[in-house]
Amino acid sequence: MNVLIVEDEKSLANEIAAFLKSENFLCDLAYTGVDASEKIAVNLYDFVLLDLGLPDSNGLDLINHARKAGSEASFIIITARGAVEDKVKGLNLGADDYLAKPFALVELLSRINAVARRKFKIISQDILLGDFIVQIQSRKLICRDAEVEVTKKEFDLLLYLVLNKNRVLTRQQLYEHIWGNILDDQYDSNFIDVHIKNLRKKLNAYAPTEWLETVRGVGYRVSADQ
Numbered sequence: 001m002n003v004l005i006v007e008d009e010k011s012l013a014n015e016i017a018a019f020l021k022s023e024n025f026l027c028d029l030a031y032t033g034v035d036a037s038e039k040i041a042v043n044l045y046d047f048v049l050l051d052l053g054l055p056d057s058n059g060l061d062l063i064n065h066a067r068k069a070g071s072e073a074s075f076i077i078i079t080a081r082g083a084v085e086d087k088v089k090g091l092n093l094g095a096d097d098y099l100a101k102p103f104a105l106v107e108l109l110s111r112i113n114a115v116a117r118r119k120f121k122i123i124s125q126d127i128l129l130g131d132f133i134v135q136i137q138s139r140k141l142i143c144r145d146a147e148v149e150v151t152k153k154e155f156d157l158l159l160y161l162v163l164n165k166n167r168v169l170t171r172q173q174l175y176e177h178i179w180g181n182i183l184d185d186q187y188d189s190n191f192i193d194v195h196i197k198n199l200r201k202k203l204n205a206y207a208p209t210e211w212l213e214t215v216r217g218v219g220y221r222v223s224a225d226q
Contacts, residue, residue, distance in 0.1 A: 001025055001026065001046035001047065001116075001160070001177060002025075002026045002028075002043070002044060002045050002046050002047075002176060002177050002180065003020055003025050003026065003027050003028070003045065003046065003047045003048070003049060003112075004027075004028045004029075004030060004036065004039055004040065004043070004045045004047070004048045004049070004073070005017055005020075005027055005028070005029050005030070005049045006030045006031075006033075006036040006048060006049065006050045006051055006054070006059065006062070007029075007030075007031070007049070007051045007078070008031050008032065008051060008053070008054055008055050009051075010031060013029050013031065014029070015105070016049065016105065016108070017029060019105045019108075019109075020109070023109060024139075024152070024156065026177075026178075026179075026180045028043070028045075028180075031055075032054060032055060032056045032057070033054045033056050033057030033058075033059065033061070033062055034056055034057070036048075036050075036054075036062055037062060037065060037066075040062075040066050040069075040071055040073065041069065043176065044073075044173060044176045044177060045071075045073040046073060046074065046116075046177060047073060047074050047075075047076060047112060047115070048066070048073045048074070048075045048076070049076050049078050049108075050062060050063065050075055050076070050077050050078065050079075050095075051077075051078055051079050052077060052079040052086060052090070053079055053080065059077065059079070059090075060086070060089055060090055060093060063075050063090060063093045063094055063095055064093050064094075066094075067093065067094040074096045074115050074116075074119055075090075075094065075095040075096055076095070076096060076097045076098070076099060076108075076111055076112065076115065077090045077095050077097070077098045077099065078099045078100075078101060078103070078108070079100065079101060080100070080101040096115045096118075096119075097111050097114070097115055099111055116163075120163040120164070122136070122163070125137045127162055127224075128224075129162065129211050129222065129224055130207060130208065130209065130210070130211055131143050131144055131206070131207035131208075132148070132203065132206070132207065132209075134158065134159060134162050136159065139155055139159075141155060141158070143203075143206040143207050144206070144207070146206065148202060148203065148206055149202070150199065150202055153178060153179070153195065154195060154198065154199045154202070156178050157174060157178050157192075157195055157196070157199065158199060158222075160174065160177050160178060161174075161212070161220060161221070161222040162222050162224070164222075165221075165222045165223070165224045166221065166222070166223055166224065167221065168215045168218055168219055168220070168221045169219050169220060169221065170218055170219040171191075171192040171193070171219050171220075173219065174192050174219065174220065175191065175192055179191075192219075192220075196212075196214075196220060199212075200212060210223075211223050211224055
């Protein structure tokens with residue numbers, strides 16, 4: 001998933017980014033409110049980790065502007081401020097959680113995962129798709145007790161579709177959430193099609209995949225009741 005880290009303390013921002021990248025997240029960095037606002041306006045993020053005490057603006061204003069602009073990112077406030085009113089304002093503006101500094105990186109990861117479970121309505125770490133089981137925690141794909149060998153990016157692609165089950169995702173959305181922000185001179189819409197084709201081929205060798213649908217002219221959708 002794609003994360004924007006908004007933190008003016010560069011050493012901390014880089015430490016968080018390095019840790020989250022080791023946990024299979026994509027990370028962008030912003031050290032000011034202006035930079036963060038510009039990135040949120042043009043990129044699709046799953047999470048924004050936001051320090052309130054930015055040098056050029058109040059992080060609360062950033063949440064307010066992002067929500068009014070229709071951003072679907074989940075905001076987790078990370079700040080040294082401990083005032084109850086700041087917490088309340090942030091949550092009322094649409095923040096999803098609040099983590100006070102100093103904090104352990106494993107706690108941050110736990111908070112992100114907790115927000116993700118609420119956001120994507122994840123009840124179990126094992127998601128059933130026909131004859132397949134997507135194991136979120138172990139990052140494995142199982143079919144009839146056999147592990148299906150897929151690449152890291154193929155698993156990320158499938159998992160993101162699964163998390164957004166019954167929702168049509170465009171090729172651009174899939175690209176940005178799995179491979180990072182698009183540079184116009186590098187983006188090729190066929191890139192996603194090729195990866196879906198390869199993924200389908202591997203899955204179909206084990207069992208049918210009617211639940212992985214192509215929505216002509218738009219993108220892809222995983223249709224599932226669970």
